[in-house]
Amino acid sequence: MKKHLSFLALAVLFFQLSAISQTIDQNYIQKIKEFTTDDRFLPQSLMDVVDHPTIPSPLKHFGHITGAEGVIHRSNEIFGYYQKLAETSPMVEVQQMGTSEEGRPFYIVIIGNEESMQRLDHYKGQLALLADPRKTTPEQAQKIVLDSKPVYYVSGGMHATEMGSPEMLMELSYRLVTSTSPEIQKIRNNVITVINPVMEPDGWDKQVDWYYRYTKGREKFDDGFPRSAPYWGQYVFHDNNRDGLQISQAITKSIFKGFFEFHPTVMLDLHESVPLLYISTGTGPYNDYVDPITQSEWQVMGNHDVAAVASQGMPGAFTWAFYDGWWPGYGIWVANNHNSNGRFYETYGNAGADTYLRDLSTSRYAGDLATSKEWYRPDPATPQVNWSYRNNINYTMVGVIASLSYAANNSELLLSNFYKKGLNSVEKGRKEGPKAYTIAKDQRDPAMAAYLASQLIAQGIEVHENDTHYVALTEQPYRNLLVSLMTPTAYPKDAKFPPYDAIAWTLPNLYGVAVESHESLDLNTSSLKKVDTTVKYEGKVAGQGNTYVLAYKAQNNVLPALYALKSQNKNAEMTILPKETIFEGDTLSAGSILIKKINQNQAAKIASDFGLDLKAGGDGIVASAQKNIQLPRVAIYHTWYNTQDEGWSRFTFEERGIPYTSIDKDVLKTGNLRSKFDVILLPRVRGNAKNFINGVDKKFGPMPYTKTPEFPSHGFPAYTLDMTGGPGFLGMENLRKFVEEGGLLITLDNTSNIIAEAGIASELSPVSAGSLFHPGSIVMAKVRKSDSPILNGFPESFNIFRGNGPLLQTDKYNRDMMLVQYGFQPLKDEVPYEGPIMGMRDRNEAAKADKKDEKSPSYVVSGMVRNEQEIVGHGAVFNVPVGKGNILAFTFDPLHRYLNHHDAPMVWNALINWDKLR
Template identity: 20%
Template sequence: MRILYLLFTMVCFVRANTLLPPSDFLGYKLGDKFTPHHLVVDYLFHVSQNEPNVKIIEYGKTYEGRPLMLAFISSVDNMDKLEQIRKDNLTRAGIIKGSTKTKKVGIVWLSYNVHGNEANSTEAAMKTLHALADKSNINTQEWLKNTVVIIDPSVNPDGRDRYANWYRMTANRWPDADPLGREHMEPWPGGRTNHYYFDLNRDWAWQTQIESQQRIIIYNEWLPHIHVDFHEQGYNSPYFFAPAAKPLHQYITDWQRDFQKTIGLNHAKYFDRNNWLYFTKESFDLLYPSYGDTYPTYNGAIGMTYEQAGHSRGGLAIETEDGDTLTLADRLEHHYTTGLSTIEVASKNVEKMVNEFSDFFNPNRKELVDTFKSYVITRSNPTDKLNHLKSWLDKNGIEHRTSDETRSFRAFNYQNGLTDLIKVKKGDLVISSNQPKSILVHVLFEPNTFLEDTMTYDITAWSVPYVYGLQAYATKSTIKTTDSQRYFSKRDKLNSNPYAYILPWGGIDDIRFLSEIYQHNIVARVSVEPFEIKKKRFDRGTIILTRKSNENLGDQFDDIIKKAANKFNRPITSVESGFVSKGKDFGSSSMRVIRKPKIGIISGNGVSSYSFGEVWHFFERQIEFPVSVIGSDYFSGIPKHNFDVIILPSGNHSYINNELREDLRIWVRSGGKLILMDGAINAFVDKKGFGLKKFATDEEKKKKEEKDKSIKMSERLNLYKDRQRNNLSENAYGAIVRLRMDNSHPLGFGYDKEYLSLKLRNRRYAYLESGWNVGTTQDSTSIVSGFVGFKAKQNFRESLVFGVEEIGRGSVVYMVDNPLFRGFWYNGKLLFGNAVFLVGN
């Protein structure tokens, strides 16, 4: 017995002090199972504890509390100087001033599993880490002499564990390769996204999610020379690697384009040797700036996406259309191969790679000679918007300063699209292109995206002044500036025990304030007409908080309001009387009570998980307001009168039948508010009891049908090879359009008479005959930026985008465009808040 104990102890000692391959450490062969995140983390610790040239850090946590990890690996000599290598790299980019102290070292960052159900990636990450740490691997040890490798084994562990846990519960004892098997049919919402169902691969620039926010902090502390984003695609598709497809943004350098080809040729060498299929230069472009390949590219790296066949349907094994069986082991081997191949190419080209990286950050590059030198955001913009923009610029490492002069310049005017003589004033916010991150600045602020090819993978317009709804200019002149300043709203001194408090309405921080006081059961009012007190004007939408309606709170009433105002820096005013100088007094019916609503959001099959997540995140994380989430599978059976507001996010909502539609109409008539977003509208358009129609008259419908028929006749001899490009004519790929806005309606409170909307589809709806057409397009001249096909342009003629139909005592809010798209369209958040809290009161 004593001998057995001694042997057991010796085995444990050897295990703890010997680098083990993943299969030995985990107790099963890689590819036989999907490894849960906690075991992946354990393996990272194991490697770092057994190899002095491996360092791991936890750089953050997910919404569900899982650790976000990075592993750093290089030669022992480089690891001893790791911090100095990092600083020297930033010095070469101009981010840090001074001189370098170390030799040139390549930095390669490998990111795995940003999409949780593309689950082979994390398995490949562990195998790659072991190969780099293995001292007996002559090749990797040679590469690491001049290269630092950073591995993020799971960018999205919440989504990956969602998929891995589902698969573990669902799969057969032996893998079922039949594509019809249930282990290949992942249920809603799927593991692709994070906790709030956001696609983290579209969030790099916007950083709406906690995982992105934490990752970009450390990414910008390193700025790698190569970044690879590992993905999976449909299980019948061969492997994709660089070079990328067109369109490539015009500011991507010749070196970045050429070196992608160099890397791709090296991958091809290994794939050819193994007779593996692959493709390049198709499907996956480099344009939209918030991807895991483009964001690094615009930050000086060789940013690349690698796509392996498999995805959520791959499981452990699946039969492909050519009769082959694709296994998890196959999939991870391919990612393992391209990962090591990337490091090999980097190591062999360090000198050139580092030099080109340094040149990228030179703001005087020849490609930038005739570009805008300064982007100006006027001080007259709302203070909240300015400070939120500055915070976002800081997150991206973009320098900003304040104008130190008042002078006129010729500049592009974002508001009207013209080049005018404009006056820059002292105190305006200035983002100069004369900074290391000049390329990123140009890409994010350019008024119109240059498209070398319209066949792109994502939206085609994102200019930041439009995103934030800002008065802004772009000039080719240099502006004299001083250090950036924080902008403050003027806050009046508050009287003690006032008659009422007043809050102007104009942004998401006002919604946050309202949400905060609602948690204390404050009763609020909203002014539907402008008024004046002591020559101070208050516009429609102003929030009125009277002592009379909140007497039950006693002195807590003042404390609650003051604390909320301080928390969100709200410029509230106190008044001693309800008698106004101009307009309606506080007791008027124009000062409408807006009580805390009980809100339900529909989720589940038939609902877009993205759209649901955007709504859910808005309430829980952006304004911190409690909601109920209702499953679509039982929605028809619940008592609707338990809710004041029901929100249907985008989706096909196939579960909605005539009976449920009528049930909702009756609930609305009794005082409910139904908010229909994007695709959800289709379940109600041209339906009995609801006023939204595709065409205003039968004649209008007939004209459209005749025009469509005429176009089809003219296209009968179109060439087959042009079919994909011809289909583009019917689409609107994330273009920005100008809407006429009725800001006298509660849905438009806080806006000017125009609103810039992100148009994701080419749907058109007739103006409401009986209702309020709050946001509308007039014709194709409404297009401000981005690609819209010539057929799609006809749908911009007299189309409803945002509207309200009153039915009985309730309302239906139609939101054809999604104001919460990906959580980044800042100027749309007030619109959604208006729909939830102000409309219908």
């Protein structure tokens, strides 16, 4: 928020004069003591809150301190406080970085001394020079470091139930602006602090409303009552911290914008889940492509902060034993991926502002009890802790101040390391292979090739192009990230602790795009042109007429194009070729589409908007070789107890332009589903059939999720008069009737297991595979039913992304329901018997002698699977007939986090062919 220079000068002068006679705000300190439950949780360093005459503390602004029992502020109130700080102090500026899906602003708050704020653009420019060693020599970098300040980016409120940090950051900001302690003054003078006060304001406001509506004043923390609102963002829940590769959500885009504008030297993300304060380093294995300097900084800074907490006599701070450091898709990993330093804290939170007796006695991290004394936890907490909102804020604030202090005392080292990491990346690109990656523009799905190039550009990776290829040269500052995104991962099979998240993210495999790696630079680089914006494939139209052929290769945009065309031209006719067909000398694969009764302009618009190539003609293809496409009415089901993956499904459908209706338990219970929908999609949900059928415990009901004047953020993106209960047996029976009457039910991942348990897909049974460990990896699958329209456009074998989902199987006589299997080897009961058979005199010994023992390709493409023999041969996709309809059961999630785009066309095939699966 900019101020006129005259006001700025007066404000600076007044601030300097008033600082001489500052007094401590005893009232504020007394309130801190009142809301802190134990003297050991009460750090002496926080007992110096200034009573400033013109800059309001949270107490003066709100009438209560941050961390007061039973009080939490909505995002507009929090943002309003920062705006007041900016109005009353020349050391604070508020800047908007974007807008949420629901229209709330994403703000950052910039704090530094007067000189820092006056020269902010200069310091941002200096950091930009350090970020690209191709523009800055080591000698120049040394001079720049001496005329630079590190930017330390602190963020809170990403996960809505983690409610301490947005309140804490207000008080921290006040301290950074007003405190005269030597430590704070040094931070103010040597560091530019950037605060993201509420990273996810949509979710935050929903959760604040939830607290006041439902959980404030509950006597026990662990009473079974839902501590979280059913939704946070419009689409994603906890996965708003798993979008760093996709950059698909508004929150992620705002984080990336802030990073590339400020090039923070350190980014610290504040979370809550672990008692009492965890400071990240992780157990490892660390991501192979993170510079060793960053890995060492994690250790130094983590132990520094633990020591700072211990120095104040506060128990329960530790490092190492939580998280690993492998997956690069967290929000804060924009720093680690781009030569900065990304860290996080986990404090203990109560999902609100009440005090509870919390039991830590059985909590374990890295195998050790949370209350055990270890080398990484020198002063553990007791097995039970009476924990308050203010305790949480005290711990987080002491840690953050310590970390800011480290940056203030080691600014030159951090800035030099920032430059050196970029220099290391450039040097690796110059001296080591690969030297370049090329993405041919002519692909099975050229729109996805352009999308891959655009995703690299969004990550700050330089991409060039010529007439035929997109080219990413590795001699650039973010070379390590480029190689990481394009190379299969190899997670150590002998890792002592399980990974924290997925372990494979190789984008060419996830997108279904062919990429070539070049160990030597055999390209004519002079012909390359740098791509400065996102790229899009413009489809081509060959010929003119009223009928066009769309050669099908499982392109992601075919189904959206059909819906768009039908909405614009109701007379358009679309037919599908169920078998391979010869057309004008070309072979059209099964699934290719004839589009009739459209004009040249409509064809050109479809080609341009959706990146699809069309060819005029096809009238001569006999009608018997065609089947009409009846675009389905689709519903996406959501529970009220787990909305994470249905949110990703809704997002995917909306991004692709596929219309749908969102439904819940009440729609299932009402019944008559077949008259309303042709296809119902059940995205992945956690739990078992009991959870799915019963939903939120009815003993807590009724629980409305509706927008009211008192709770204005509720009721979106869905609403109900009562969240409790599930579809019940009536709703499940109606779901069965929907299929029996000719509908298609698509189930993803664990929901397939639930539907099998519930007896709706009675032909499917769970498979016990206790020794199988299958964290999110890219693996190979083999087609079993090549004539199934679900597999139109797919080869005989292909890779898919799979995590620790369920395993299902049919009886041997029903194996024709298995459309796709994991790996290449058959199940044991499918291996042909080759021994003697009584009653058969002649066995074909010659045929046995001629048989060759061929070695199957590797199951794992990227990632790691332990005991893969437990899954190979089992079904990945099943088509189960029920009555007149079908259940299409995936035992993985083909719509996982808007990431595995290569897998999604199996779902689109199902929608195109929903009435042709028998």
